[in-house]
Amino acid sequence: MAAAFAQERAIAIHAVLQASKVCQAVFHKLVVGPTVIKKDKSPVTIADYSAQAVVNTILVEHFPMDPMVAEEDTKDLRGDESKVMRSKVLELANEILAPEGHNLTEEKLLESIDRGNYAGGAKGRTYHSAARISSWPPERRSYFPPLLPLISTGHWTLDPIDGTLGFLRGDQFAVCLALIIDGEVQLGVMGCPNLPVSHLNPEGEKGCLFVAVKNQGAFQRAFTSSTEHRISVSSVHSPHSATFCESVEASHSSHDDAARIAARLGITRDPVRMDSQAKYCTIARGAADIYLRLPVSAEYQEKIWDHASGSLLVTEAGGTVTDVNGQPLNFTVGRVFPRNTGVVATPAGIHAEVLSAVKAVLAENKRD
Numbered sequence: 001m002a003a004a005f006a007q008e009r010a011i012a013i014h015a016v017l018q019a020s021k022v023c024q025a026v027f028h029k030l031v032v033g034p035t036v037i038k039k040d041k042s043p044v045t046i047a048d049y050s051a052q053a054v055v056n057t058i059l060v061e062h063f064p065m066d067p068m069v070a071e072e073d074t075k076d077l078r079g080d081e082s083k084v085m086r087s088k089v090l091e092l093a094n095e096i097l098a099p100e101g102h103n104l105t106e107e108k109l110l111e112s113i114d115r116g117n118y119a120g121g122a123k124g125r126t127y128h129s130a131a132r133i134s135s136w137p138p139e140r141r142s143y144f145p146p147l148l149p150l151i152s153t154g155h156w157t158l159d160p161i162d163g164t165l166g167f168l169r170g171d172q173f174a175v176c177l178a179l180i181i182d183g184e185v186q187l188g189v190m191g192c193p194n195l196p197v198s199h200l201n202p203e204g205e206k207g208c209l210f211v212a213v214k215n216q217g218a219f220q221r222a223f224t225s226s227t228e229h230r231i232s233v234s235s236v237h238s239p240h241s242a243t244f245c246e247s248v249e250a251s252h253s254s255h256d257d258a259a260r261i262a263a264r265l266g267i268t269r270d271p272v273r274m275d276s277q278a279k280y281c282t283i284a285r286g287a288a289d290i291y292l293r294l295p296v297s298a299e300y301q302e303k304i305w306d307h308a309s310g311s312l313l314v315t316e317a318g319g320t321v322t323d324v325n326g327q328p329l330n331f332t333v334g335r336v337f338p339r340n341t342g343v344v345a346t347p348a349g350i351h352a353e354v355l356s357a358v359k360a361v362l363a364e365n366k367r368d
């Protein structure tokens with residue numbers, strides 16, 4: 001019998017690899033290419049839209065009934081003033097999609113991007129009735145094992161480029177796709193075009209894909225090979241010999257609080273600063289030990305697409321992921337985490353000790 005979510009896994013991998021290609025094309029053409037356009041954010045905006053159109057088009061083809069929660073929408077892509085950007089996005093998306101039989105019109109492009117407007121929560125994935133399925137051609141029928149319940153609940157979530165600032169700097173960014181059912185992440189796939197395939201050889205081949213299915217383990221592979229290798233978190237026994245990861249951007253995660261937590265744990269190594277969910281990937285393959293995301297403002301609510309695939313990858317690799325209060329990330333609420341604050345991701349064995357240092361430092365902040 002095929003493993004659970006085998007079909008979804010294969011299609012999600014394909015979609016993420018294709019979207020990663022779009023991002024790389026945009027980077028080479030518009031960020032460092034001969035036609036450097038501007039030093040503003042337009043290349044990343046173009047890449048965001050194109051990558052979201054590519055993933056959504058592929059998912060809709062295979063899972064037409066599945067709702068999607070994706071970061072981008074088309075409200076800034078529809079007017080006359082965005083005509084040039086719209087045609088660039090259309091061209092880039094079609095370059096990738098045409099070989100697989102899609103030729104999007106402008107209208108279809110906008111529609112595919114806006115497929116990501118679903119509100120999220122613990123609802124959404126609708127399986128078809130057995131009678132309906134039997135009327136379909138065999139290739140489509142095979143996606144619906146007959147024993148699946150007729151109604152389930154869930155949705156996909158996509159961050160077409162996580163780490164937009166890293167993308168523009170030529171640093172780390174990731175295409176992140178996950179399937180959430182009944183508020184639990186079941187499948188996570190991440191494409192990291194600038195991440196070395198082996199962290200032991202940072203100058204070697206770059207372009208690394210990470211995949212996890214709940215209860216099936218965590219895996220990585222090079223973009224250029226379909227051979228997957230199982231990964232696991234580090235076997236660090238004590239936080240004081242740990243290395244921790246944090247955002248490059250101090251406006252996304254407090255560097256000051258992280259330094260105080262590190263001091264409290266006796267950590268002497270410098271933090272590894274990295275953009276995007278590549279941090280989760282780095283923890284999951286044991287290249288660093290602790291990922292801290294420490295709130296900078298009380299108002300900011302973390303987005304589900306910034307954590308869905310990464311958090312599953314780390315837990316499937318033997319880690320524990322909670323927020324700074326020790327609560328599990330709650331994917332049942334909608335597009336954001338109104339009931340969670342920050343993230344603490346570590347190998348399971350040191351999580352309690354790290355969490356208590358996090359709580360102590362954040363409590364000091366409240367007293368000050």
Ligand SMILES: Nc1ncnc2c1ncn2[C@@H]1O[C@H](COP(=O)(O)O)[C@@H](OP(=O)(O)O)[C@H]1O
Nearest residue numbers: 161162163164165247248249251252275276300
């Ligand atoms: N004030 C804030 N606090 C925490 N995260 C924030 C933030 N403002 C933006 N972000 C999120 O931080 C993500 C990048 O995370 P990191 O700093 O780990 O690379 C951004 O994803 P995008 O780049 O997809 O927009 C964005 O969603």
Ligand SMILES: [Mg+2]
Nearest residue numbers: 159162163306
């Ligand atoms: Mg993001």
Ligand SMILES: [Mg+2]
Nearest residue numbers: 071159161162
């Ligand atoms: Mg993004």
Ligand SMILES: [Mg+2]
Nearest residue numbers: 071161163164
């Ligand atoms: Mg963003």
